[in-house]
Amino acid sequence: MTTTPVMLGLPAMPPHAPDGVGNLRGEERFPVAARRALADTQLRRNLGKATTTIRTKRAQVVAELPDWEELREAGRQLKVHTMAHLPDYLAQLESAVSARGGVVHWARDAAEANAQVIDLVRGKGADEVVKVKSMATQEIGLNEALEAVGIAAIETDLAELIVQLGHDKPSHILVPAIHRNRAEIREIFLREMGDVDPALSDEPTALAGAARQHLRRKFLSAKVAISGANFGVAETGTLAVVESEGNGRMCLTLPETLITIMGIEKLVPRWQDLEVFLQLLPRSSTGERMNPYTSMWTGVTPGDGPQEFHLILLDNGRTAVLSDAEGRDALNCIRCSACLNVCPVYERTGGHAYGSVYPGPIGAILSPQLTGIEDNASLPFASSLCGACYDVCPVKINIPEILVHLRAEHTETYAEEHRVPSAEASAMGAAAWVMSDPKRWTLVLRSGRLGRVLGRKRDAIGEVPLPLAKQWTDARDFARPPKQTFRDWWAAEHRSER
């Protein structure tokens, strides 16, 4: 952990998301966790099938819109503008929500947000809450915090329910149980729901029916609901939740008290701006032209819906992200998951390997920035930089560029914190030194002789027991180095001309 000196008159670096609370840090480095995931053939099959289906659907519905690129650009500009004026819009949102009878709370981090929720739920005398699917509450570990004080949090999104009943973790932003197939889901329901007909089939409609029966009882009994928000409109104080099942709407309308936890970056300035995002989001996320349920609410409406509304505005490292000019576009994310669905790394490792609740390409740039780079240092390297994520991002976040930026931030932070350079840094430094001088470079290029000996048997180099080389030759032969480099060939060819 590093301490930043505070200069008089200069603001300190905004804090990162604290350790010890929430779900932004994994227990293992990505390559280690990925290795285990890659060996899980069922997981590989489930993920391959699901991501291929979603990305095909997305490509089809995106192709229908002649102005898709203009929409993406509009989405990007709206987000960039909002981030540049975030303090003003947040204050505007607070006034608008308050004016309509809502109560606004500010949470510096996960611990504060969890404490606020616990206080509010206890104030209502409730020991059970129903939850709308929300990434923010996953991020801060709200369910665990509630459970620790004896409050049961019931996930009502079908996939979140599967994850919760399976004592599992979500592995996708939008499809948290994407790593499960229907046979596994049936097994979880039979084992955990308690009130399920043992003859339950693994047909999707039967599984959904079982979940519906289970959940309806909870909707009617719960006094408090907890949600996240897809958008908050500064101008009107309106919050929006976009979903497919309608379970979210049950939570948002039936209980007496509604508590919404929203990351401060979820703002849009005007009501009209939703027109852009409500076109971008469903097509990018589920590959639908329009999502089935869009719920919007503004403060409290007497006699209709929850009569008490609390909005918790969550920072948890977001201001720190905002302070990095080269990384801040990560905050523009609208959590559509299109980048996960096209990512060749995510498709093979799944979300758990990333350790954080935000997996895939967006997670690889968001998690390390929220926690501070060294707490998630392996994530920016968990990408081949193929660029598929950037192509599909509905708000045009240049994910590969931010990955490269964060890689540099890691190596530079490491160098500052360690007096002895890493082996890699030494090698890279040596390579740059050699390559900065053509004479040195020519000599090094010619020195592939060892490789020629190694590869003499079949013109290729098989397994080499050297640590770094082994990472290559475990699965790939190495080409036998040529007798002559290109530059030596060229020099020989053109000698007569000199």
Place this chain on the structure above:
Amino acid sequence: MRTALFITCLADGLFPDVGKATVRLLERLGQVVEFPAEQTCCGQMHVNTGYQKQTLTLVERFVKVFTPYDAIVAPSGSCVGSVRHQHAMIAKRFGSPGLLEQVEAVAAKTYELSEFLVDVLGVTDVGAYFPHRVTYHPTCHSLRMLRVGDKPITLLRAVNGLELVELPAADQCCGFGGTFAIKNADTSTAMLADKMRNVLDTGAEICTAGDSSCLMHIGGGLSRIRAGARTLHLAQILAATREDSVL
């Protein structure tokens, strides 16, 4: 027009035949190709691994070596992508005033081979002869950074004797990714396994592409499993003629 070949460090040291083929092809098309021997590397490996500061001298060298030419052509989408997109970033962050402008001027006249052939020379039939079944893998940086589109395919279609078969899931990354192939060797290998399956499904003898790096990865995998298919750079296919076959 003064045309310089930017060989790339990988082709220079490991795949000189790619460079020789590029020269042979361009000369056959009437170009005078120069090879400035002061060139080294574009620095992409350094930038992508997180060593930006160390890249500055390489960017400065690239600018100094190639500024005098009217066109710079390289047999690599990835290295040209680095010149176009990463050199400016390095110049902005670490360079002396004025470097950015020079970097942008050089980047604007640096071309990947298929771009140079189709866009600059205006050729789609390069007069090649290559009687083999071939599939084309569009490398990620050619596809998404440079947007070369179907230029390589157009060039391959015009090759005499060549039977071009479409690669399923062609736009999927092969899993190379520079130091990613080492740092995340298991994931890289899993991606490679799917790419190889798709290549073998086509029944092609040759998988071609515009980048020696991705081909080194795919070819290394095919060689390891004795697949009976191999890789060959686009330049080598386009350079092949009835008189001068490359195989």
